[in-house]
Amino acid sequence: MFAADNTNTTVKNTTHKVVLPFYLYAALSLLAATILLLFSANAFTQHYFHPHILAITHIMALGWGTMMILGASHQLVPVLIESSLYSPRLALASFILAAVGIPLLAYGFYVFDMGWPAKWGGRFVLLAIICYVINLSKTTSKSKLKNVHAFFILTASLWLLLTVAVGLALVYNFTFNFLPEESLSYLPLHAHTGVIGWFLLLVIGVGSRLIPMFLISKYKNEKLLWLIYSLINAGLLFFLILFIFFPAGYLFIIPVIAILFSIALFGYYCYKSFTLRIRKQVDEQMKTSLLSVLMMLVPLVFLISITGWLFAEKMNEKMTLLYGFIIFFGWITAIIFGMTFKTLPFIVWNKVYHDKAGLGKTPNPKNLFNNNVFVNMILIYLAGFCLFITGASLANTSILTVAAAVLIFAAVLYNWNVIKVLSHKPQKP
Amino acid sequence: MNVITNNNIKCTIAQAALESVIDPEIGLNVVDLGLIYQLDFDETEKIIFVTMTLTTQFCPMGESITAAVKRVLEKTFEGENVLLKLIFDRPWNYDRISEEGKQFLNK
Numbered sequence: 001m002f003a004a005d006n007t008n009t010t011v012k013n014t015t016h017k018v019v020l021p022f023y024l025y026a027a028l029s030l031l032a033a034t035i036l037l038l039f040s041a042n043a044f045t046q047h048y049f050h051p052h053i054l055a056i057t058h059i060m061a062l063g064w065g066t067m068m069i070l071g072a073s074h075q076l077v078p079v080l081i082e083s084s085l086y087s088p089r090l091a092l093a094s095f096i097l098a099a100v101g102i103p104l105l106a107y108g109f110y111v112f113d114m115g116w117p118a119k120w121g122g123r124f125v126l127l128a129i130i131c132y133v134i135n136l137s138k139t140t141s142k143s144k145l146k147n148v149h150a151f152f153i154l155t156a157s158l159w160l161l162l163t164v165a166v167g168l169a170l171v172y173n174f175t176f177n178f179l180p181e182e183s184l185s186y187l188p189l190h191a192h193t194g195v196i197g198w199f200l201l202l203v204i205g206v207g208s209r210l211i212p213m214f215l216i217s218k219y220k221n222e223k224l225l226w227l228i229y230s231l232i233n234a235g236l237l238f239f240l241i242l243f244i245f246f247p248a249g250y251l252f253i254i255p256v257i258a259i260l261f262s263i264a265l266f267g268y269y270c271y272k273s274f275t276l277r278i279r280k281q282v283d284e285q286m287k288t289s290l291l292s293v294l295m296m297l298v299p300l301v302f303l304i305s306i307t308g309w310l311f312a313e314k315m316n317e318k319m320t321l322l323y324g325f326i327i328f329f330g331w332i333t334a335i336i337f338g339m340t341f342k343t344l345p346f347i348v349w350n351k352v353y354h355d356k357a358g359l360g361k362t363p364n365p366k367n368l369f370n371n372n373v374f375v376n377m378i379l380i381y382l383a384g385f386c387l388f389i390t391g392a393s394l395a396n397t398s399i400l401t402v403a404a405a406v407l408i409f410a411a412v413l414y415n416w417n418v419i420k421v422l423s424h425k426p427q428k429p
Numbered sequence: 430m431n432v433i434t435n436n437n438i439k440c441t442i443a444q445a446a447l448e449s450v451i452d453p454e455i456g457l458n459v460v461d462l463g464l465i466y467q468l469d470f471d472e473t474e475k476i477i478f479v480t481m482t483l484t485t486q487f488c489p490m491g492e493s494i495t496a497a498v499k500r501v502l503e504k505t506f507e508g509e510n511v512l513l514k515l516i517f518d519r520p521w522n523y524d525r526i527s528e529e530g531k532q533f534l535n536k
Contacts, residue, residue, distance in 0.1 A: 279534045357497035
């Protein structure tokens with residue numbers, strides 16, 4: 001027999017009120033970005049430093065990728081480190097500031113007005129990220145458990161802070177010209193701290209916990225994860241040092257190899273998790289997430305090519321454009337597609353059925369969305385994605401326009417399924 | 430599946446009832462998953478002591494699962510209180526899944 005013990009209970013879930021607005025905002029951002037693609041198809045036949053491309057990239061990076069990850073991490077971090085979220089109010093402040101800042105920033109880029117819209121947009125986004133980093137640091141510091149996943153997430157948030165701070169500095173540099181070079185020169189630094197430091201580190205940190213959990217896998221390898229963590233951070237730091245102090249040279253291949261190796265190791269980690277899984281059936285959402293791990297390698301191949309061209313002092317603008325497109329519309333979007341419908345239905349299920357569990361039959365979380373629509377959305381998106389790459393490669397506006405229309409259709413299907421989950425009402429017995 | 434108890438008959442009834450508590454992610458009930466470690470029945474104080482675990486300590490559905498276990502036992506054994514203890518010092522492992530559970534997961 002034992003005494004009732006309230007301390008050794010389950011983890012504290014973050015309230016859905018904090019998390020769900022991020023998911024909805026991200027879904028609408030994807031739709032907005034694809035609509036802008038349609039109106040800006042011609043821009044993708046030109047230089048990548050085009051106002052419309054900058055606007056779309058920031059909607060995808062901040063409105064779609066970052067907002068989705070911020071929402072999911074407010075839910076997942078407490079679960080990963082067994083501690084409740086430090087402040088739901090800070091999380092809400094983070095959402096409101098980012099929600100206001102992102103459209104302002106995107107508008108500033110779209111019309112290329114680096115005055116108040118871009119500056120205020122950047123300031124709001126920076127404040128949002130500061131709120132997020134404080135919340136995450138406080139949450140992590142009060143947790144007794146310090147695991148590798150928490151380090152991944154916390155370090156990623158610091159890289160995000162640096163990315164956004166550099167981004168705001170670049171916006172100011174358009175007006176005040178205080179940096180030694182023009183803003184375009186710093187784009188690789190801004191982009192790679194964001195893509196590698198924020199997105200890659202966070203996706204691996206969270207994915208390395210969620211993928212074995214959803215597969216019900218026996219595989220565990222914390223040492224390997226620490227190695228991946230070290231390789232990514234060392235690679236990125238080395239890149240920054242090279243970029244600032246030795247801007248031209250063959251040494252750039254070293255960080256690229258470090259990142260490539262870390263991704264290969266994470267691929268191995270996922271493969272082992274997959275082969276040692278207890279549950280044989282793998283649903284479409286997990287297949288999409290696993291596919292996105294493979295897709296990490298595609299932009300790396302482009303990066304190696306671009307590095308090769310840089311070395312030959314022959315910058316290929318088209319390759320850079322495709323590199324960015326594949327990262328945001330390929331890899332990041334694929335992982336979010338998969339993970340949305342692995343996490344969102346559970347959050348909503350917990351909201352709707354938490355008080356009803358055990359009192360009668362409740363639907364399975366995966367029944368909260370339409371799986372057929374999900375599968376069709378993936379296929380349509382894939383078609384639009386490949387078509388867009390073809391159009392950009394051939395600099396053909398007609399193909400780009402058709403591709404953008406196909407991508408809009410996929411984004412509508414995604415939004416439809418997200419809204420279906422969000423508006424789920426308890427079924428009557 | 431290997432549930433320790435001080436009352437075999439009541440334990441069998443309790444396990445049959447708990448088969449209705451499903452882990453929403455896995456789709457398998459808590460008994461076949463082997464999440465229930467111990468079920469003791471205090472006939473004098475009318476208390477049911479449940480010692481159980483979760484597939485992972487980080488399970489976001491944990492609160493719902495434990496709440497459901499309590500509700501089902503309170504409904505099955507009316508008038509008895511349920512005290513539930515969640516433990517992780519003897520972590521759940523795959524060998525605890527029943528044969529039926531393994532067949533279900535291998536489908």
